[in-house]
Amino acid sequence: MTWSALYAQLGGVNKHSTSLGKIWLSVLFIFRITILVLAAESVWGDEQSDFTCNTQQPGCKNLIFVSTPALLVAMHVAYRNRGDKRTMLRSNGGEKTTDLELEGLKRRRLPITGSLWWTYTCSLFFRLIFEGGFMYALYYLYGGFRMPRLVKCEQWPCPNKVDCFISRPTEKTVFTIFMVSSSTICMVLNVAELAYLVAKALLRCSNRAARRKMPYVHHDGGAARDLALMENKKNDLMMSPCMDSGNKTA
Amino acid sequence: MPSWGALLAQLSGVNRYSTSLGKVWLSVLFIFRVMVLIVAAESVWGDEQTDFTCNTLQVSPSPTPGCENVCYDHFFPVSHIRLWCLQLVFVSTPTLLVAMHVAYRNHGDKKRLLQASERAGLFGTRGSEAEEAELENLKRRRLQLTGALWWTYACSLVVRLLFEAGFMYVLYALYRGFQMPRLVQCVEWPCPNVVDCFVSRPTEKTVFTVFMASASSVCMLLNVAELAYLVVKAVTRKS
Numbered sequence: 001m002t003w004s005a006l007y008a009q010l011g012g013v014n015k016h017s018t019s020l021g022k023i024w025l026s027v028l029f030i031f032r033i034t035i036l037v038l039a040a041e042s043v044w045g046d047e048q049s050d051f052t053c054n055t056q057q058p059g060c061k062n063l064i065f066v067s068t069p070a071l072l073v074a075m076h077v078a079y080r081n082r083g084d085k086r087t088m089l090r091s092n093g094g095e096k097t098t099d100l101e102l103e104g105l106k107r108r109r110l111p112i113t114g115s116l117w118w119t120y121t122c123s124l125f126f127r128l129i130f131e132g133g134f135m136y137a138l139y140y141l142y143g144g145f146r147m148p149r150l151v152k153c154e155q156w157p158c159p160n161k162v163d164c165f166i167s168r169p170t171e172k173t174v175f176t177i178f179m180v181s182s183s184t185i186c187m188v189l190n191v192a193e194l195a196y197l198v199a200k201a202l203l204r205c206s207n208r209a210a211r212r213k214m215p216y217v218h219h220d221g222g223a224a225r226d227l228a229l230m231e232n233k234k235n236d237l238m239m240s241p242c243m244d245s246g247n248k249t250a
Numbered sequence: 251m252p253s254w255g256a257l258l259a260q261l262s263g264v265n266r267y268s269t270s271l272g273k274v275w276l277s278v279l280f281i282f283r284v285m286v287l288i289v290a291a292e293s294v295w296g297d298e299q300t301d302f303t304c305n306t307l308q309v310s311p312s313p314t315p316g317c318e319n320v321c322y323d324h325f326f327p328v329s330h331i332r333l334w335c336l337q338l339v340f341v342s343t344p345t346l347l348v349a350m351h352v353a354y355r356n357h358g359d360k361k362r363l364l365q366a367s368e369r370a371g372l373f374g375t376r377g378s379e380a381e382e383a384e385l386e387n388l389k390r391r392r393l394q395l396t397g398a399l400w401w402t403y404a405c406s407l408v409v410r411l412l413f414e415a416g417f418m419y420v421l422y423a424l425y426r427g428f429q430m431p432r433l434v435q436c437v438e439w440p441c442p443n444v445v446d447c448f449v450s451r452p453t454e455k456t457v458f459t460v461f462m463a464s465a466s467s468v469c470m471l472l473n474v475a476e477l478a479y480l481v482v483k484a485v486t487r488k489s
Binding site for chain 2: 019022023026030031034035038039042043046050052053149150163164165166167168169170171174175178
């Protein structure tokens with residue numbers, strides 16, 4: 001898993017996100033991916049080698065062992081960020097049809113309207129579903145967010161009941177709770193961003209409806225009015241018979 | 251370690267908008283804490299569980315597997331290394347708040363600049379080269395720490411101090427000081443009665459713990475000094 005490649009991809013999408021989206025991305029990278037790479041991988045690194053069972057029976061230990069939550073988190077991040085990649089491609093594709101320069105295209109921050117709005121909203125929705133889904137899967141698989149010190153196992157080939165001891169359970173509990181809290185914060189940010197986008201779209205629709213009733217009122221503010229006035233002045237100058245066209249005929 | 255590099259890149263970007271004390275703090279953070287953590291501390295703590303040995307045969311003739319796991323977990327709930335990693339990540343985070351604020355301000359200034367050039371461009375008075383130069387100046391200039399940015403910066407310093415102090419306290423409370431004992435006596439089940447357990451490399455760990463605690467204190471002092479400097483500057487500006 002090349003985290004730097006993932007970071008590069010998402011950095012591109014970041015430009016076209018809302019402010020909440022940018023905060024979400026920062027929380028994701030700093031508190032979840034960085035902590036995962038730096039700390040959690042070393043805490044879970046020896047989980048099978050130091051998983052000790054009170055038995056001499058071979059094979060017993062391996063059967064009890066199940067896959068790591070760390071992998072779940074990694075998969076989770078990869079799935080969710082596919083939505084972001086789609087948003088980025090969509091926004092770049094949409095702009096090719098207009099007559100903006102490529103340099104201006106790179107510098108400008110695209111307004112989230114039209115089909116881009118739908119893609120962005122869908123990606124937020126998928127993010128929420130995946131976040132919730134993985135949190136539930138983790139809770140269900142491990143019967144809560146606590147890592148027990150001892151597990152009692154009755155599976156074949158273990159003889160009767162066997163006591164098995166998990167490596168570093170307290171440290172794992174601390175990190176699990178930390179990752180779950182960061183996940184919750186991310187979900188809250190996603191919900192807030194979704195609410196913001198919906199509110200903005202509703203506002204835009206109501207403005208458009210109001211404008212249709214009064215077609216001659218500019219609601220953009222002074223800048224648009226100034227531009228319109230200057231355009232008119234320029235047109236007047238061009239139409240004026242006193243202006244030197246520059247084509248001197250002998 | 252790709253993540254430390256990304257964090258460093260982010261923080262270096264912010265460096266431009268810091269005060270001189272802020273730059274010193276960043277250097278101390280990276281040289282004496284992050285580098286030491288990556289290069290040295292991780293190899294010292296690498297074998298902390300594998301070489302944590304409990305003398306169960308001394309107490310009972312039959313081996314008791316699981317005793318070491320349980321004793322290690324009891325005496326080391328969260329490893330020093332992980333606490334330091336968390337501390338460094340949390341302490342670096344407020345700086346990113348400042349970076350976001352600066353980016354927000356720059357975005358506003360850029361928008362105003364583009365609007366102004368659009369208006370002037372209708373008369374053909376400004377070329378695209380002048381606009382390019384203005385944008386470059388905007389990127390390169392060092393923002394004045396005034397107004398809302400001053401508050402963001404001051405808040406980030408206070409939050410940093412709280413995190414530093416918090417983590418130092420947690421480390422001190424969890425391990426009852428900064429010294430690593432050679433021997434711990436364990437009475438947890440399934441260990442039979444009281445068992446002697448030996449910690450791997452205790453002296454080396456003590457040296458590193460004291461070193462990291464000192465570096466942390468130096469960082470805290472720098473933060474306090476920077477906060478005082480900001481407050482004095484704001485007061486003298488108003489008067």
